[in-house]
Amino acid sequence: MKRYGLNNVVELTRPRPRPDELPGGRRARRIVAVGGGKGGIGKSLVSANLGIALARAGHRVTLVDVDLGGANLHTCLGINQPQGTLSDVVTKGTRIESLAAPTGIENLSLVSGAMDALDAANPRAQARTRLVEQLQTLDADYVVLDLGAGTSLHTIDFFLLADHGLLVLLPEPTSVENAYRFLKAALFRRLQQTAQALGVAHVAEVALGSQGSAMRTPAEVVKTVAESNPDAAVQMERSLRDFRVRLVVNQVRSPADQSVGRAVVAAWKKFFGLDMDFLGAIAYDDSAWQTVRKRRPLLVDAAGSAASSNVTSVAEALVALDRPRSAGR
């Protein structure tokens, strides 16, 4: 616990005020974290083009490359690596705002995550906390985080702090396997953090078992907690409801691939009792990898392609999720 500075993270990952709670009815920024566990599944491509689609729809967007060890979002956007990177926040105390570089696309700026210091890919807890704090106060409508591969703690914590944890997967067993591993790790951490914050960690610990073993369903954990602390159980349940992943299936080639998104949503609900939103599938498209080769964004270079219009639909679906929240309540 000490090692990861868990308590700080708990503080930061607690639900932030909803729009109607903000002074002056100001719209809150939305943080979108794009993850998926496996490398090479198009996280960066999705992040970059999602950012473009959102910017084109009139939102002020800041893309942040938090793939600290393998940042290459600038390449996807066809720009040079910005001078300042996230490592400056960690080492020099630079504010993130000042790092945001223009991308040549209106409303869209980029904060590069490239970190050259050897240890930079795994910043210390204190540095991470500073990063998270600043991300949450960035002046933008949408902050899109491009997460790295794997299930390291900092990747998962970025995923958990986001308003929209966006999971990218390919219709391939390896990708599906890694995506589930990532999701389960994130869910485990969410449960652990919530239990900790509520002072029922010891109870939840027993119910959770170790992360390696077959995990109980969240409902079972909540039930166990409810036996000794009903109030905490209610809060845990609420926190679990917030764990609502948005799914994007990338590189879809066949009708069978098309149905994978819906099936994953159904299976996740069936076994874990949690909702997931399927934002859409992105067609496998020759133009997509060609644009990557040319270091030009898909939405700019192949605007008419199927993949391109799919990404736009995903962005629309994402924005639609925010609408009832900001309008209602």
Next chain:
Amino acid sequence: MTATEEPTLYDVLEVDPASSIDELREAVERARETYGTESLAVYALVDEDELGELRARLDEAAEVLLDPARRASYDRSIGRIGPATLWAEDDDEDAPPLPPIAPGPHARSEQLEDDDAAELDEEEEEPPRQHALALEMTEAPGLFGRTATAQAAPEDVSVPAERSAQPELLLNGDWAAAVPGDQAVRQAREPDVSPARQEPAASPPEDLPERLSALSERESDPERTVLAPALGLRIKPAPQLPPAEPMAAEPLPLPPAPPPASAAPERQPELPTRPRENKLKLDLPADAEFNGELLRQVRESYGLSLQQVAERTRITRIHLENVEADRYDRLPATVYLRGILVNLARELRLDPARVSKTYLLAAQRSHARGS
């Protein structure tokens, strides 16, 4: 449903219990796509045991729910109406509305009072267990061919009641053989769809006492002897019954059952106790608002006990009692309650739509007042 309840087969398939057969087929196909061995979506999601369990449940759901007969039977076991809801409409088209709601020509007041008194005695004086046994008897053993049951221990007799309280019993493979009463029920219903179905109604009521006394000779239980004659009083063959055709079109949720494994009872159903063969003696206006009390009166005017209705409709007796007592807060969610009401209304030969609509409205009003 609440978390503590056993998920139904509908829950497993994630469909509305009112789904049409086509919708169910789609759901089965969808489930196969999602949870089948070929599905990517469950790859590495949970361990194989858990997945195997789910697949077995899905197979069962497909098997039972895609078979109209088994589905109807299952629906009843969980106190819910299934395809019968849809059939209800056909029913209204094919068969002219049966005369049940029309005022009966018989002097009904005395009859009603008698029945009321009898019912009250039963309700108040007998402990529940005995009550159940006694009411069981009013079904007449001949009808259910329970020759074996008659000699058996009381535990056996109470099986049907337990069954309705534990729908999951149904889920255990060879349930038809496991539950003796069930076959009997199916057989009892069978004649309704066969040309021979008029026989029961045609059999003279004078025949009854004979059979009943023969019965009581076999039965040593005094409770039964006492109650049995009451049955004779309650039988009201309706001479002006509509012709056989529309009646035969009356869809029975239980089409012919597979031949029972055990020896078929020699004596086929003889006692015409189904309400459709009786006349409703209540004077109900077309715009009657149904509440629990009115439903109770209708039931009693047929001389039906709660237990009998429970067995016929497979609605648990507790639900029926709560419906009749207007205990809205103890009744299941509206979607299920509507099923119960429709089922009950059909059994009582009332207009299902009218009953469910007015009853639910009253429930709603009470809820609005309460909160």
